[in-house]
Every structure is written in C-alpha cells, then in structure tokens.
Amino acid sequence: MILTIPTANRRQVIDLTDILAEQSRGKSGHLSIMVLHSTAAITTANLDAGTDLDLLDALAGMLPQLQWRHEHNPAHAPDHLLASIVGPSIVVPVQEGELQVGTWQRIVLLEFKGPRECHIDVSFIGAREEPTMEL
Amino acid sequence: MILTIPTANRRQVIDLTDILAEQSRGKSGHLSIMVLHSTAAITTANLDAGTDLDLLDALAGMLPQLQWRHEHNPAHAPDHLLASIVGPSIVVPVQEGELQVGTWQRIVLLEFKGPRECHIDVSFIGAREEPTMEL
Amino acid sequence: MILTIPTANRRQVIDLTDILAEQSRGKSGHLSIMVLHSTAAITTANLDAGTDLDLLDALAGMLPQLQWRHEHNPAHAPDHLLASIVGPSIVVPVQEGELQVGTWQRIVLLEFKGPRECHIDVSFIGAREEPTMEL
Numbered sequence: 001m002i003l004t005i006p007t008a009n010r011r012q013v014i015d016l017t018d019i020l021a022e023q024s025r026g027k028s029g030h031l032s033i034m035v036l037h038s039t040a041a042i043t044t045a046n047l048d049a050g051t052d053l054d055l056l057d058a059l060a061g062m063l064p065q066l067q068w069r070h071e072h073n074p075a076h077a078p079d080h081l082l083a084s085i086v087g088p089s090i091v092v093p094v095q096e097g098e099l100q101v102g103t104w105q106r107i108v109l110l111e112f113k114g115p116r117e118c119h120i121d122v123s124f125i126g127a128r129e130e131p132t133m134e135l
Numbered sequence: 136m137i138l139t140i141p142t143a144n145r146r147q148v149i150d151l152t153d154i155l156a157e158q159s160r161g162k163s164g165h166l167s168i169m170v171l172h173s174t175a176a177i178t179t180a181n182l183d184a185g186t187d188l189d190l191l192d193a194l195a196g197m198l199p200q201l202q203w204r205h206e207h208n209p210a211h212a213p214d215h216l217l218a219s220i221v222g223p224s225i226v227v228p229v230q231e232g233e234l235q236v237g238t239w240q241r242i243v244l245l246e247f248k249g250p251r252e253c254h255i256d257v258s259f260i261g262a263r264e265e266p267t268m269e270l
Numbered sequence: 271m272i273l274t275i276p277t278a279n280r281r282q283v284i285d286l287t288d289i290l291a292e293q294s295r296g297k298s299g300h301l302s303i304m305v306l307h308s309t310a311a312i313t314t315a316n317l318d319a320g321t322d323l324d325l326l327d328a329l330a331g332m333l334p335q336l337q338w339r340h341e342h343n344p345a346h347a348p349d350h351l352l353a354s355i356v357g358p359s360i361v362v363p364v365q366e367g368e369l370q371v372g373t374w375q376r377i378v379l380l381e382f383k384g385p386r387e388c389h390i391d392v393s394f395i396g397a398r399e400e401p402t403m404e405l
Contacts, residue, residue: 032228034226034228037240038180064197069185070181084180084181087178088225089225121235
C-alpha cells in the first residue's frame with residue numbers, strides 16, 4: 001500500500017510508528033518502508049521533546065557550505081543530499097503483530113522539502129522463520 | 136546474482152536503476168541490493184546534472200579533518216568511513232514488475248575507491264503480501 | 271531471536287559477523303538485523319586495526335557543535351542523532367549458508383551509549399529466489 005502523509009513544514013520529522021503498528025496487527029514477518037521521493041528519508045529516532053528539531057539541525061549543520069551544481073535549483077541540493085545520506089528505506093521485523101523496536105525508538109519520516117503530500121510504500125515481506133503463535 | 140559494475144573514477148555515483156528494473160520484470164516482492172565492498176555504498180539519489188558530484192563533495196566535506204589510524208593506508212580511511220555512514224544495502228519494493236521508486240529517485244552505487252570492478256549482490260525476496268495481477 | 275550483546279565502552283564498534291554467520295548456517299535467503307535502541311546503529315565496516323576508532327571519531331566530528339534541545343539530557347543528544355543518521359538496520363543476503371559480504375566487510379553494531387546490554391533482533395526472511403543446493 002502507499003501511505004500518503006501530508007507534511008506541514010519545509011523540514012519536519014514525522015512519527016510513523018502508530019500507523020505502521022496498525023498495518024502489522026496479526027502478522028509476523030518484516031515490514032518494508034520506503035519513501036518514494038528523492039528529498040525525504042526513513043530511519044528510526046528518539047522523539048523526546050526537541051529531539052526532532054535537533055536532528056534536523058544536525059543534518060543541516062553537518063553538510064559543508066559549497067556552491068552546489070544541482071541545476072534545477074542549487075538551493076535545494078541539500079534536500080537531495082541529506083535524503084541520500086540518511087537513506088530511503090528500512091526493514092523492520094514484526095513478531096506476532098508487534099513491530100520490533102526499542103522502547104524509545106520511533107520509525108520516522110524525515111521530510112526535507114515540504115509541505116506536500118509525501119508518499120511511502122509500506123509492504124509486508126513473507127513470514128519470519130521462527131515459531132509464532134496465531135493471533 | 137552478482138552484478139559486476141566497472142567503475143571509472145576514484146569516486147563516482149553510478150545509476151543502477153535500469154539494470155535493476157530489468158531484474159524485476161514480471162515479479163512482485165522486494166529486491167535486496169547489497170554492495171560487497173567496505174569502500175562503496177548503496178542508496179537512492181536525485182541525478183539531475185551535477186547532483187552526483189554534489190553528493191560526492193558533500194560526503195567528503197562532512198568528514199572532520201583528522202589523523203586517521205587506519206593502518207593499511209590512512210589516506211584511504213575516508214573511503215571506508217563514508218561507506219559505513221551511508222550503508223551497504225537497501226531493500227526496494229517491486230510491484231507487478233515495477234521497482235517502487237519516486238519519479239526522480241534513482242538507485243545508485245556510491246563508489247569511493249575506484250576504478251575497479253565493483254560487485255553487488257542483487258537478489259529477490261519472497262512475494263509481497265498484497266493482491267497483485269499476474270504479468 | 272534477540273541477540274544480547276554486552277558493550278564495554280560508551281562508544282564502541284562491535285563485530286557481529288561471526289555470530290551472524292553462525293545463525294545463517296544451512297540457509298539461503300536474507301538476514302534482517304535491527305538494533306532495538308535509539309542510541310545504537312547497524313552497518314558494515316572495514317575493521318583493520320584502528321578503523322573502528324576512526325569511525326567513531328568521524329561520526330562525532332561531523333556533527334555541528336550546537337546547543338541541543340533534547341530535554342532528557344542535552345549531552346546525550348548526539349548519541350540519538352548519530353543512531354538516526356547511520357540507521358538501525360540492514361538486510362544481508364545469505365546464500366547456501368554463507369553471509370554475502372565482501373572480504374574485508376564486517377557487519378557491525380555501533381554503540382553510542384554504553385556500557386550496557388544491547389539488544390538486536392536477528393531474524394531470517396523467506397527464501398531467496400535463485401537455484402540453491404541443499405546443504
């Protein structure tokens with residue numbers, strides 16, 4: 001399925017965990033999450049208050065200050081570059097309907113060029129090879 | 136299968152999308168792409184003219200200038216470090232023979248220590264759990 | 271299964287390759303490796319002597335020096351941020367019992383907030399669609 005996530009800001013961290021947990025109910029296997037844009041990324045993050053903005057500032061600040069060649073609009077080059085560095089997709093294990101993530105670990109969309117409707121391919125991969133109980 | 140990709144430069148961004156699309160024809164599931172080197176990475180990227188070089192410059196420029204310990208050859212340490220930071224592999228969903236990527240999103244090999252023959256494991260994972268039409 | 275890896279230092283690179291190879295014996299498919307913390311990451315790396323410390327120094331040095339908002343403890347913000355940037359998980363192909371990695375490429379846990387017991391979900395995904403011999 002394609003998740004459509006409306007984003008409100010130019011750069012924003014959006015928590016996808018609850019909606020992905022909903023997709024995983026009753027299943028065991030692996031959830032593939034891939035953003036269908038070259039100016040957004042998928043990863044996991046701690047989302048204690050302020051940490052979302054810390055992450056956006058860290059990413060913006062770690063890029064060197066260069067004259068970008070990107071012909072479409074050099075000012076937008078960092079949106080593409082950060083998306084490539086963080087990466088477009090993760091695969092998250094699911095066991096008996098539960099996403100396997102840590103207590104403070106959230107699955108997040110990093111939007112680098114909002115606001116817009118952001119499209120994410122969410123799909124389930126096979127069955128994990130472990131004994132599981134039917135839910 | 137192992138893809139063998141000849142690279143021409145020390146550092147280079149190489150578009151793998153077309154050859155991977157060829158591997159995905161008639162299938163639904165997920166494509167696993169993993170580079171078999173510690174000095175190369177796999178991600179997605181926008182490839183508007185110049186953006187490949189922007190990405191290589193961004194990566195080189197974001198590393199601190201340090202005396203590296205890497206004993207084999209300290210000058211090559213950044214090749215290894217960037218490979219680890221970007222990551223060696225992605226999993227891309229495939230639906231009815233089509234790689235699920237955005238319009239401007241290309242699947243790329245980042246070569247950090249060419250020129251050489253670069254080896255990439257490309258393999259298909261099971262069937263995605265969604266209704267699909269037979270092609 | 272959940273791997274429990276005791277870490278000894280605040281920041282540390284730990285080679286998981288041998289224990290993951292053990293999990294892969296006799297199988298063909300893909301191994302999912304996901305760390306269940308928001309202050310650790312999974313990637314691959316060269317581990318020539320000193321390169322583990324080079325990687326930790328590179329990561330620490332590439333973050334900008336900012337006043338972090340992270341309310342729990344601003345000094346710990348970089349632990350979370352680096353985990354998000356490197357990423358929590360990779361999927362590694364396995365063929366006839368062998369992890370498909372390069373000669374010098376090791377699968378590593380990056381610990382950013384040890385020492386502790388670090389938990390990693392290791393699970394096998396379906397069968398890869400290629401002719402394989404039974405082991």
